[in-house]
Amino acid sequence: MTQLGQYKGGVRDALGWMNSQAPVDPSQVFNRANLPRCPLDDKAVALTTQLMTSVPLFLQAGDTVTSLTFVSGATAVGSPTNYWFALYSNAAVPALLAQTADQLTAAWAADTAKTLALSAPVKIGVSGIYWAAIMVKGTVPSLLGAAGAKAILTGEGNLAQTSGTGLTTTAPATIATPAAQREVPFVLAT
Numbered sequence: 001m002t003q004l005g006q007y008k009g010g011v012r013d014a015l016g017w018m019n020s021q022a023p024v025d026p027s028q029v030f031n032r033a034n035l036p037r038c039p040l041d042d043k044a045v046a047l048t049t050q051l052m053t054s055v056p057l058f059l060q061a062g063d064t065v066t067s068l069t070f071v072s073g074a075t076a077v078g079s080p081t082n083y084w085f086a087l088y089s090n091a092a093v094p095a096l097l098a099q100t101a102d103q104l105t106a107a108w109a110a111d112t113a114k115t116l117a118l119s120a121p122v123k124i125g126v127s128g129i130y131w132a133a134i135m136v137k138g139t140v141p142s143l144l145g146a147a148g149a150k151a152i153l154t155g156e157g158n159l160a161q162t163s164g165t166g167l168t169t170t171a172p173a174t175i176a177t178p179a180a181q182r183e184v185p186f187v188l189a190t
Contacts, residue, residue, distance in 0.1 A: 054134075082102050135164070
C-alpha cells in the first residue's frame with residue numbers, strides 16, 4: 001500500500017474529469033473549453049427563443065477572457081432579432097461579468113463557429129467554475145454539443161441550464177433560478 005492507498009495510477013489522470021478540455025499549450029493562443037471535441041454532435045443542442053442557456057466553464061486565475069465562441073450545428077439561425085453571448089462569475093448566484101454586443105439580425109450559418117468579443121476583457125482572479133451563456137431571439141440554431149445527465153447526487157452542479165424569459169438585448173445581471181438542461185452546448189473562451 002502507498003500513500004495513495006490501493007490506487008496505482010497517476011493522480012492527475014484520475015482527476016482529469018474535473019477539467020475536460022485538453023491541456024493548453026502555452027505556445028498556442030489562450031483557450032479554455034467546457035467539453036472535449038471528441039463526443040460532440042452537431043444536432044445535440046436545441047435552444048429556446050428568448051431563453052438564456054449557460055454552461056460551466058473552468059477558468060484559471062490569471063486567465064484573460066476576451067471572447068466566447070459557440071458553434072452552430074446542422075440548423076442555422078433563422079430571422080434573428082437579437083442574439084448575444086455572456087460570461088458570468090463563479091459566485092453562488094453568478095453575476096454578469098461581460099456581454100458581447102447584441103448581434104441583432106446578423107446571419108449565423110449552419111456548422112459555423114461564431115466568435116464574439118466581450119464588451120471588455122475579463123481578468124480571472126480566482127480559479128473556478130464560471131458560466132458562459134448564449135441567448136437567441138428568432139428561429140434558434142442547433143448547437144454543437146453533447147447530451148449530459150441532470151444532477152444525480154445532491155450538490156452536483158448542472159452541466160447546462162436555462163434561465164430568464166423574454167430576453168432581448170441585454171443579459172440578466174445574474175443567473176437566477178436556473179433549470180437543468182440535458183443538452184450541453186460546446187463553448188470556447190479565448
